[in-house]
Amino acid sequence: MSGVSRPTASAESPYLEFSRAQWARLRDQHPMSLGLDDVRRLRGTGERLNLAEVEEVYLPLSRLLNFYVGATARLHRVTSDFLGERPEKTPFIIGVAGSVAVGKSTTARILRELLARWEGTPRVELVTTDGFLFPNAELERRGILNRKGFPESYDRRSLVRFVSEVKSGKPEVTAPVYSHLVYDIVPGDRIVVRQPDVLIVEGLNVLQPSQALPGRRNTLTVSDFFDFSVYVDAREQDIRNWYVDRFLGLRRTAFADPESYFHRYASLTDDQAIERANQIWGDINRPNLVENVAPTRSRATLVLTKDADHSVSRVSLRKL
Numbered sequence: 001m002s003g004v005s006r007p008t009a010s011a012e013s014p015y016l017e018f019s020r021a022q023w024a025r026l027r028d029q030h031p032m033s034l035g036l037d038d039v040r041r042l043r044g045t046g047e048r049l050n051l052a053e054v055e056e057v058y059l060p061l062s063r064l065l066n067f068y069v070g071a072t073a074r075l076h077r078v079t080s081d082f083l084g085e086r087p088e089k090t091p092f093i094i095g096v097a098g099s100v101a102v103g104k105s106t107t108a109r110i111l112r113e114l115l116a117r118w119e120g121t122p123r124v125e126l127v128t129t130d131g132f133l134f135p136n137a138e139l140e141r142r143g144i145l146n147r148k149g150f151p152e153s154y155d156r157r158s159l160v161r162f163v164s165e166v167k168s169g170k171p172e173v174t175a176p177v178y179s180h181l182v183y184d185i186v187p188g189d190r191i192v193v194r195q196p197d198v199l200i201v202e203g204l205n206v207l208q209p210s211q212a213l214p215g216r217r218n219t220l221t222v223s224d225f226f227d228f229s230v231y232v233d234a235r236e237q238d239i240r241n242w243y244v245d246r247f248l249g250l251r252r253t254a255f256a257d258p259e260s261y262f263h264r265y266a267s268l269t270d271d272q273a274i275e276r277a278n279q280i281w282g283d284i285n286r287p288n289l290v291e292n293v294a295p296t297r298s299r300a301t302l303v304l305t306k307d308a309d310h311s312v313s314r315v316s317l318r319k320l
């Protein structure tokens with residue numbers, strides 16, 4: 001690594017810390033597989049995602065993941081040989097965690113595109129955990145309609161079953177679908193996952209440890225099935241600003257749809273909309289970040305830390 005110092009490691013931390021420049025150097029050996037059009041397509045609403053960001057940060061990460069996929073498949077083969085069984089192909093499962101509005105879905109979408117271009121992993125499926133939120137009626141029955149996104153608002157048993165079935169190679173596994181437009185689970189709608197090479201599971205709480213409840217024997221949690229996990233991190237005030245910006249953007253687009261649950265926000269003035277977004281952030285999303293999401297960061301295999309402009313300034317990779 002001439003000219004750029006090496007990543008730092010400390011005895012107390014299980015992570016190797018890369019500055020942006022150190023991490024970006026890793027792209028040198030790996031050809032860029034996305035063009036400007038692909039990157040444009042990957043942009044979410046109001047996004048400034050640029051080609052350099054994809055090339056310098058996400059491309060090396062996708063290459064590392066591709067190596068992990070190969071190594072994990074070899075490990076499975078060793079186990080099958082040891083057991084004298086015929087090896088079965090096991091999907092590689094990646095978890096993507098972080099706060100509401102930190103950029104989980106964007107990260108997951110970019111990784112999906114890049115991974116699908118590497119050899120051996122053409123079929124990458126992406127599932128978000130919001131499909132496993134309890135329907136509003138059930139949340140209401142439990143008195144937790146204002147706790148959407150908190151661990152207790154999910155049907156965690158179904159989520160674990162879903163991921164475990166995909167991992168066990170079941171030919172077809174389905175998941176429920178959440179609509180941000182109607183703010184509820186869509187009755188009867190399912191997404192179908194058919195033996196992918198890689199499954200990306202994206203959601204606020206995917207790194208939550210299992211809770212050993214008294215009297216319950218099955219305490220598996222979704223992260224027990226992950227082969228790799230990414231935590232997307234940023235300063236809290238930056239994430240809040242992104243949340244408010246996205247809210248304002250949606251007010252001009254999705255909320256304008258009369259079918260939208262948030263249609264009543266379409267007529268708010270800018271100041272009123274900013275106030276409302278800050279209120280939702282302060283009442284729901286911030287407490288969830290502080291109490292439930294941020295404490296899981298240290299469980300991730302890799303942490304991406306973003307600056308106020310969404311550019312990744314630091315990458316921490318677990319070495320132990």
Ligand SMILES: Nc1ncnc2c1ncn2[C@@H]1O[C@H](COP(=O)(O)OP(=O)(O)O)[C@@H](O)[C@H]1O
Pocket residue numbers: 043044045046047048049050053098099100101102103104105106107242245246309310311
């Ligand atoms: N890498 C990025 N570059 C630019 N904008 C981004 C990036 N990642 C996310 N954003 C923007 O930040 C907001 C939140 O991102 P999103 O992926 O929807 O977050 P989450 O899935 O965590 O709620 C969106 O408005 C999105 O366009």
Ligand SMILES: CC(C)(COP(=O)(O)O)[C@@H](O)C(=O)NCCC(=O)O
Pocket residue numbers: 100128129130131146148149150202203204205280284285
């Ligand atoms: C749907 C979400 C819970 C995120 O779900 P995820 O896919 O991360 O599990 C979140 O984006 C959300 O809408 N939170 C609720 C905030 C509110 O009630 O307005």
